[in-house]
Amino acid sequence: MGLLHIFIQIAIALLVFTHTMSCTQASTQTNNGTVMKCIAHELSALLTFSAGLSDPANLLSSWEGGNCCQWKGVQCSNTTVHVVKLDLQGPDCDNSDASMQVLGGKISSSLIGLQHLQYLDLSCNRFNNETIPEFLGSLHGLRYLDLSLSSFVGRIPPQLGNLSNLRYLNLDSVFGDTHSMDITWLSRLSSLQHLDMSWVNLSTITNWVSAVNKLPSLVSLDLSFCHFSTSPDSLLHSNLTSLESLRIEANNFHKRIAPNWFWDLPSLKQLDVSSSQLHGPFPNELGNMTSLVHLDLSENNLVGMLPSNLKNLCNLEDLYLFENNINGSITEFFNRLPSCSWNKFKTLFLPLSNLTGSLPAKLEPFRNLTWLDLGDNKLTGPVPLWVGKLTNLAELDLSSNNLDGALHEGHLSGLVNLERLSLADNSIAIRVNSTWVPLFNLTVLELGSCLLGPKFPTWLRWQTNIYNLDISNTSISDMVPDWFWTMASSVDYLNMRTNQISGFLSPKIELMRASAMDLSSNQFSGPIPKLPINLTDLDLSRNNLYGPLPLDFGAPRLGTLFLYDNLISGTIPSSLCKLRLLRFLDLSGNKLTGTLPDCQDYESTTNMTGLNIRNLSLRNNNLSGEFPLFLQYCQQLIFLDLSDNQFFGTLDSWIGNKLPSLAFMRLRHNKFCGHIPLGLTNLINLQYLDLAYNNLSGIIPKSIVNWKGMALRDEQDDRYDDPMSSGFSFGLNEMMDYNDNVTVVTKGQEQLYTGEIVYMVNLDLSCNDLTGEIPAEISTLVALNNLNLSWNAFSGKIPEKIGDLVQVESLDLSHNELSGEIPTSLSALTYLSHLNLSYNNLSGKIPSGNQLQVLDDQASIYVGNPGLCGPPLTKKCPEINLTPAAPEDHKDGSDKIFLFLGMSSGFVMGLWSVSCIFLLKTK
Ligand SMILES: *[C@@H]1O[C@H](CO)[C@@H](O)[C@H](O)[C@H]1NC(C)=O
Ligand SMILES: *[C@@H]1O[C@H](CO)[C@@H](O)[C@H](O)[C@H]1NC(C)=O
Numbered sequence: 001m002g003l004l005h006i007f008i009q010i011a012i013a014l015l016v017f018t019h020t021m022s023c024t025q026a027s028t029q030t031n032n033g034t035v036m037k038c039i040a041h042e043l044s045a046l047l048t049f050s051a052g053l054s055d056p057a058n059l060l061s062s063w064e065g066g067n068c069c070q071w072k073g074v075q076c077s078n079t080t081v082h083v084v085k086l087d088l089q090g091p092d093c094d095n096s097d098a099s100m101q102v103l104g105g106k107i108s109s110s111l112i113g114l115q116h117l118q119y120l121d122l123s124c125n126r127f128n129n130e131t132i133p134e135f136l137g138s139l140h141g142l143r144y145l146d147l148s149l150s151s152f153v154g155r156i157p158p159q160l161g162n163l164s165n166l167r168y169l170n171l172d173s174v175f176g177d178t179h180s181m182d183i184t185w186l187s188r189l190s191s192l193q194h195l196d197m198s199w200v201n202l203s204t205i206t207n208w209v210s211a212v213n214k215l216p217s218l219v220s221l222d223l224s225f226c227h228f229s230t231s232p233d234s235l236l237h238s239n240l241t242s243l244e245s246l247r248i249e250a251n252n253f254h255k256r257i258a259p260n261w262f263w264d265l266p267s268l269k270q271l272d273v274s275s276s277q278l279h280g281p282f283p284n285e286l287g288n289m290t291s292l293v294h295l296d297l298s299e300n301n302l303v304g305m306l307p308s309n310l311k312n313l314c315n316l317e318d319l320y321l322f323e324n325n326i327n328g329s330i331t332e333f334f335n336r337l338p339s340c341s342w343n344k345f346k347t348l349f350l351p352l353s354n355l356t357g358s359l360p361a362k363l364e365p366f367r368n369l370t371w372l373d374l375g376d377n378k379l380t381g382p383v384p385l386w387v388g389k390l391t392n393l394a395e396l397d398l399s400s401n402n403l404d405g406a407l408h409e410g411h412l413s414g415l416v417n418l419e420r421l422s423l424a425d426n427s428i429a430i431r432v433n434s435t436w437v438p439l440f441n442l443t444v445l446e447l448g449s450c451l452l453g454p455k456f457p458t459w460l461r462w463q464t465n466i467y468n469l470d471i472s473n474t475s476i477s478d479m480v481p482d483w484f485w486t487m488a489s490s491v492d493y494l495n496m497r498t499n500q501i502s503g504f505l506s507p508k509i510e511l512m513r514a515s516a517m518d519l520s521s522n523q524f525s526g527p528i529p530k531l532p533i534n535l536t537d538l539d540l541s542r543n544n545l546y547g548p549l550p551l552d553f554g555a556p557r558l559g560t561l562f563l564y565d566n567l568i569s570g571t572i573p574s575s576l577c578k579l580r581l582l583r584f585l586d587l588s589g590n591k592l593t594g595t596l597p598d599c600q601d602y603e604s605t606t607n608m609t610g611l612n613i614r615n616l617s618l619r620n621n622n623l624s625g626e627f628p629l630f631l632q633y634c635q636q637l638i639f640l641d642l643s644d645n646q647f648f649g650t651l652d653s654w655i656g657n658k659l660p661s662l663a664f665m666r667l668r669h670n671k672f673c674g675h676i677p678l679g680l681t682n683l684i685n686l687q688y689l690d691l692a693y694n695n696l697s698g699i700i701p702k703s704i705v706n707w708k709g710m711a712l713r714d715e716q717d718d719r720y721d722d723p724m725s726s727g728f729s730f731g732l733n734e735m736m737d738y739n740d741n742v743t744v745v746t747k748g749q750e751q752l753y754t755g756e757i758v759y760m761v762n763l764d765l766s767c768n769d770l771t772g773e774i775p776a777e778i779s780t781l782v783a784l785n786n787l788n789l790s791w792n793a794f795s796g797k798i799p800e801k802i803g804d805l806v807q808v809e810s811l812d813l814s815h816n817e818l819s820g821e822i823p824t825s826l827s828a829l830t831y832l833s834h835l836n837l838s839y840n841n842l843s844g845k846i847p848s849g850n851q852l853q854v855l856d857d858q859a860s861i862y863v864g865n866p867g868l869c870g871p872p873l874t875k876k877c878p879e880i881n882l883t884p885a886a887p888e889d890h891k892d893g894s895d896k897i898f899l900f901l902g903m904s905s906g907f908v909m910g911l912w913s914v915s916c917i918f919l920l921k922t923k
């Protein structure tokens with residue numbers, strides 16, 4: 001007995017030992033009964049296969065040694081030892097990130113050696129530019145083949161039709177570019193149960209339904225995004241008796257939704273015909289689909305109300321109707337849903353469906369509903385109380401409707417499983433008792449533009465799990481309670497903009513995990529605390545923050561920093577140079593003083609090349625010093641605004657060489673002096689240059705012809721990323737809207753534009769001491785909308801071809817020493833709405849015609865030029881061959897002004913007149 005006992009123990013120990021050996025040292029040949037040895041020719045097939053692959057992440061590190069049955073992803077038969085399964089699915093299938101470390105390279109035909117293979121999964125890898133190999137059709141034993149999401153290109157080989165044992169075939173090509181002109185080969189896969197060919201371009205195939213109708217075992221079929229254009233009305237004989245799930249999203253059938261073959265599929269449980277551009281009302285045939293569980297008809301431009309006889313759809317669980325035009329009342333819609341299934345519905349996904357009317361006050365609740373999305377419809381009235389009985393509800397989205405009324409405890413207390421609540425963009429008031437403690441623990445709470453205030457909502461205190469919080473524009477007029485910053489420590493995206501929230505920013509902010517915070521347009525005061533370490537985007541603009549900028553922001557990954565329109569004082573610390581990822585920096589409208597850091601220390605002590613700033617605005621502070629040297633390290637700079645400061649000194653030529661991307665430069669109202677450097681004309685992308693109100697002297701260089709940004713007339717091109725596009729939204733949570741912080745001076749007025757500056761082409765050199773002639777080359781800058789050279793000492797004639805500037809809306813050459821006649825080409829400027837030639841030495845007859853006739857305040861355009869004559873001035877010209885202006889011109893002109901008013905450019909936020917005199921120009 002004892003001996004046997006010991007023997008058994010040894011045997012167990014050996015087993016454990018060999019097992020451990022085989023796991024940790026698969027490379028050694030533990031060629032022992034308990035561990036299988038793989039078959040030699042299959043081993044060499046696998047080795048050849050792996051040699052053809054690229055494997056940067058070393059995913060196949062276990063593929064060495066002779067026992068391939070032990071390799072990761074390889075499985076051999078317990079009885080025959082043949083390789084039966086090869087599972088090389090890439091890691092992280094949900095991640096479409098191109099830098100993903102996956103397999104690539106070539107798929108060697110040596111795989112044919114694995115004749116006993118039943119299962120092959122190469123999905124979620126990156127076989128860029130590889131076609132799906134034809135020889136896969138020779139692996140006759142295959143039951144499972146997954147080549148999805150692996151970036152294959154080219155033709156789907158019809159040889160796959162030889163795989164008559166296939167049960168599962170997935171060719172989803174969302175990351176690739178595959179096509180097929182003929183899918184009749186599918187009909188030979190008579191055992192196929194699951195077929196996914198979504199994103200394969202099958203646009204030439206018209207008989208695709210009869211091809212899949214040859215697959216009697218089919219349970220699920222996904223042919224979304226296949227560019228189909230046909231869908232037959234019916235199938236005379238349907239083989240698809242087992243089909244439970246049909247997805248044919250985003251095709252292009254261009255027909256009414258009924259009749260359609262898929263309504264005849266008796267076993268269908270899931271149907272998704274999204275984006276198929278079907279037209280017409282819902283078919284009565286829906287009534288036959290007694291076992292339908294999932295119905296997805298999203299994005300189809302379907303028009304009309306559900307049919308009234310859906311009584312048989314008693315198993316329906318999920319209904320997706322995203323982006324259709326139901327264009328009828330929500331009450332009727334609910335009533336037409338089969339009442340026998342009300343208790344089974346899990347999903348009602350109906351955003352963007354043109355649903356109207358108020359939610360029915362009384363309704364047998366959809367007790368099993370976990371997801372109710374009625375966002376982006378035209379719903380009105382209050383939220384009914386029955387919503388509060390949906391105890392399984394995990395997500396409730398009623399956002400972007402016209403709902404009003406109040407939501408109180410009765411609506412919310414029963415929602416114990418609620419995780420996501422979106423009521424944003426309604427006029428809903430949340431009126432709960434200040435002592436109410438919700439039973440749900442939300443992850444997403446979007447209440448933007450609802451009514452929460454004036455008191456800070458106390459029930460938020462218990463929501464400790466939120467990562468996306470939007471309480472922007474909710475009429476809160478209160479201090480932030482201290483618990484809020486603790487509660488908000490879980491929040492990733494925090495949006496509180498546009499309230500009246502006051503008080504200091506808590507030091508607890510540092511402990512938040514936030515990556516984006518928008519607290520702009522409130523009344524926060526006090527200094528800026530240390531920021532959360534993961535913060536990438538911060539908007540604190542339009543508050544009453546004061547004190548200096550922090551020496552250490554504490555957020556090394558900051559990409560957006562908006563602090564404009566506060567009361568921040570002191571100098572700009574050199575720690576800003578450390579923020580290597582900073583792209584948008586706006587400190588305008590503060591009380592900053594002193595010179596800017598030169599960042600030279602940081603430049604020499606780090607290996608990193610330069611700063612990433614694209615958009616820098618320091619406008620309207622008290623900053624001084626010469627043109628900032630640290631800008632040399634900002635090769636990405638597109639937008640630079642230093643206007644309304646005390647900067648002085650000359651503009652150096654390096655600006656033109658070190659800032660190759662610069663498209664917008666505003667140095668207005670500083671004390672820059674010296675010449676316009678020739679180097680500045682190397683800025684070929686420059687489309688907006690404002691040097692007004694400085695002490696610049698000398699001439700305008702002829703090389704301004706290089707400013708291609710002012711010469712290209714393309715509306716929008718790809719020369720640069722939109723420097724105003726810093727905003728982003730996370731779900732409905734729209735944060736960092738930056739478009740409204742730019743003033744533009746044009747037509748003699750300063751205007752606050754909303755984002756329009758991107759489309760403005762502007763050259764403003766007014767109020768300087770520039771001399772010489774206006775170079776004829778100026779007429780090559782044909783994209784200019786605004787040209788202002790007023791209040792300088794330009795002499796000579798107005799360039800003859802000034803009329804080439806056909807886009808000009810505002811032209812100001814006043815207060816110079818220009819002489820000679822006004823070029824007649826001026827009358828060709830059909831967009832012109834503001835012209836000022838006053839106070840020069842111009843002479844001769846004022847040209848007539850076209851736009852010149854309809855400008856306002858005609859006389860003041862020409863005042864102060866004693867030599868001018870003719871209308872609109874009262875002074876008559878000497879009678880030499882006077883040709884009277886054609887009367888049609890007037891008619892023409894009045895049409896034009898109508899046209900012009902119709903196309904007002906930019907949304908004017910504020911409007912005030914400016915002139916050199918008022919701004920105390922020192923000449
Ligand atoms: C397995 O190998 C070990 C030593 O390598 C040997 O002691 C043992 O008897 C072998 N077992 C079988 C079943 O061959
Ligand atoms: C082989 O045997 C192992 C262990 O007994 C078992 O887990 C596995 O499912 C078997 N594989 C096959 C293909 O039968």
Ligand SMILES: *[C@@H]1O[C@H](CO)[C@@H](O)[C@H](O)[C@H]1NC(C)=O
Binds near residue numbers: 129
């Ligand atoms: C992809 O393949 C095509 C033809 O097979 C070839 O012309 C092209 O250069 C390849 N592209 C890449 C990126 O390998």
Ligand SMILES: *[C@@H]1O[C@H](CO)[C@@H](O)[C@H](O)[C@H]1NC(C)=O
Binds near residue numbers: 187213214215216239
């Ligand atoms: C039904 O499937 C069988 C087997 O694939 C096929 O022979 C038959 O033609 C199919 N019927 C239709 C109407 O396509």
Ligand SMILES: *[C@@H]1O[C@H](CO)[C@@H](O)[C@H](O)[C@H]1NC(C)=O
Binds near residue numbers: 263
């Ligand atoms: C659908 O129902 C109608 C009437 O109940 C019936 O005549 C028709 O045969 C049914 N169609 C299918 C495919 O079952």
Ligand SMILES: *[C@@H]1O[C@H](CO)[C@@H](O)[C@H](O)[C@H]1NC(C)=O
Binds near residue numbers: 301325327352353354
């Ligand atoms: C909703 O209706 C309006 C007109 O009533 C229409 O312009 C719009 O396209 C419809 N929306 C959808 C998603 O069909």
Ligand SMILES: *[C@@H]1O[C@H](CO)[C@@H](O)[C@H](O)[C@H]1NC(C)=O
Binds near residue numbers: 343344368
């Ligand atoms: C509600 O959902 C649960 C779980 O998903 C399910 O077990 C139950 O059968 C459903 N109720 C009805 C009436 O379908």
